[in-house]
Amino acid sequence: MIISKLKEALICLKAGRVTLPYPFAPHDPEDGFHGRVVVDAEKCVGCGGCAEVCPPRCIEVTDPSPEKRVLEFFLERCTYCARCAEVCPEDAVIVTKEFETATNDLEDMHMRVEVFMSTCRRCGRCYEPPTPLDRMMVTGFRPPTGESEGA
Amino acid sequence: MTSAELIRRRRQDVGPAIESVSEPVPGKVRMAVAPGAVVSVAKALYRDHGARFLVTAGIDSREGGNGFEVDHIFSLDKDKIFFILRTSAAAEEPEVPAITPEVPAAAWAERELQDLLGVRVEGLPDGRRLILPDDWPEGVHPLRKDMKYGDWPPLGDENAEESYPWKQAPEGTSTVVIGPYFPVLEEPTQLRLFVDGERVIDCDYRGFYNHRAIEKMGDSELTYNEIPFVSERICGICGFIHSSCYCETAEEAMGIRAPRRARYIRSLMLEIERIHSHLLWTGIAGHILGFDTVLMQTWRMREPLMWLCEKITGNRQTYGMHIIGGVRRDISEECYPEILAVVGKIEQEWIQFYDAVQGDTTLKARLVGVGMLPEETAKEIAVLGPTARGSNWDIDARADHPYAAYDEVPIRVITHPDCDNWARVVVRLEEVLESVRWVREGLKQMPDGPIMASDIPEEVPAGQWGVCTVEAPRGEAIHYVLTGGDNRPDRWRVRAPTYNNLQALPSMIKGETIADVPIILGSMDPCFSCTERVEVVNVRSGEAERLDYQELLARSRAATERLRGRRGGRPWQ
């Protein structure tokens, strides 16, 4: 009995103090961590691939006019799976290491990207093959095109 | 026994009643029989072949003109066979005979079938509601296809809760109600203990207060590749087992197989998950016993492993590693030494810890000889995982139905003959060491190659099926997938291990003292929240206002209505 208590005490003593001083000292996650996603509006071509695969469906695509496509990210529902970044053919979705996203204002978790969509009058096709869609890293099953919300 | 032999024997017994037999993958048999023969086949499987009942899946096939289909899934562990016994019921007033009188483990599954699909189970000894809430209207069954996901039926009798047919307390006993909200266990569950003095004579159970309709979502809203991410959220600790199990099952149904490296990564992560889950459990068990040093130390040991998970997968929990056909992220070779170092450190500390608690007489006084679950009872109720192995029953999905990489790197099944709380602790303590061994061995044998299958079909034909089990830290989980049109399963059935283990509680706590109930149940604090009253303090005036049960209920309902209105009835919009 005494011996086991001593052994238990030894385990505690040997461990010493392990609590980190976070948040007073920063504690950065490792590389490859799935933090908040951001979209590089310069690179985005508005293909909607990210919205197609997002499991909680927090990316909405709308076309207010033939020339304009709007992508809205409602990141309060984001599960940090990075599927959007995985499939994006233009590497426009960047997974940052930001994890301190708690907020009182939901607007902080919204992101809106407007993409100018030019259509070729002659062939309706904007790209030489392989198009960004062809290059999309989607493997396997995806929703039938056009099924995602708003698209 | 081979599956061919099993089918032959059944043909001898009930020959003309057999409607069809299919075996798309060797060892996975589905036999459809006429309703009249289902009880005798179930009985023969359970009594003569020692088959273990896993779960029942009801399917609404009225659209295809087949009424309702009811699949009872059995496992012949040592023969590595899954046997699905299918029967059907008419579209109008569906009814099937109960197998529970012959196969006691089917009790909850058949009650669930009545609740969710509205298939009446004739001859069920206890036919009370199991899953549907008390104020759910009669005749509305959420898993039927004509009920859309997000539909909210008008509530039934508002005061139904008071008339729920609880078991009558035996003569001379008092009733102690525990739950539905627990300060320790994060799941809401209600237990009514019937006690004589401080001895528990009997108990009754009501749960499923937090049913999330994940299966319904799976067959009506999600697509094949979205389900892994949702299934992972079935459990907050061992979610990876559900996404693994779903992917393995769906892959089987689609006739593909993940490449070898992907399967090794799956197994590796599953073992890492088992280690951190067992460490977490040990801490909680210590906490319930009032020995918080155990909690502090095991959770300290666990933390580096959580960081490792974050490094490997990008997330500390719910890794999101799976899609059908493989895994999404490879483990780089530079990571191997770190994995070995982290698990090596845990092993070293765990041996020390094991050695220390083994001699702790205070701890053992609370655990040894308490919460007995004899082997026969364990088998009858079909408990799973460490609960079964602590009762000397050597079932383990990793050995019995190897999945992922366990066919190439086998696992040693750990059992303990004592059938008490201590036996279950020892099984878990030793499983940590065994998992560490597997991680080492798995990394050593990890093959190179792709992590995604290349032969994934674009379209999946409807009507194919697969069934797989995965050994979670808490016991075996089973997934059953029937492919459908629309890029989603027609039915996706999940059974988590606690479903079975909870059913063993009444026999485990019978005859014990109330003080031991919390430990036996794993974690349950005897102080329970005031379910009928709540005090609201007005912050500004500092005045206290008391709400009685009815007012509280009315307020909760109003809040629910507000939420529904805002989201248009669909949780994600």
Ligand code: SF4
């Ligand atoms: S990280 Fe996942 S959940 Fe978040 S926006 Fe991207 S796909 Fe959606």
Ligand code: SF4
């Ligand atoms: S997948 Fe990439 S390019 Fe396509 S819409 Fe999304 S962010 Fe833009």
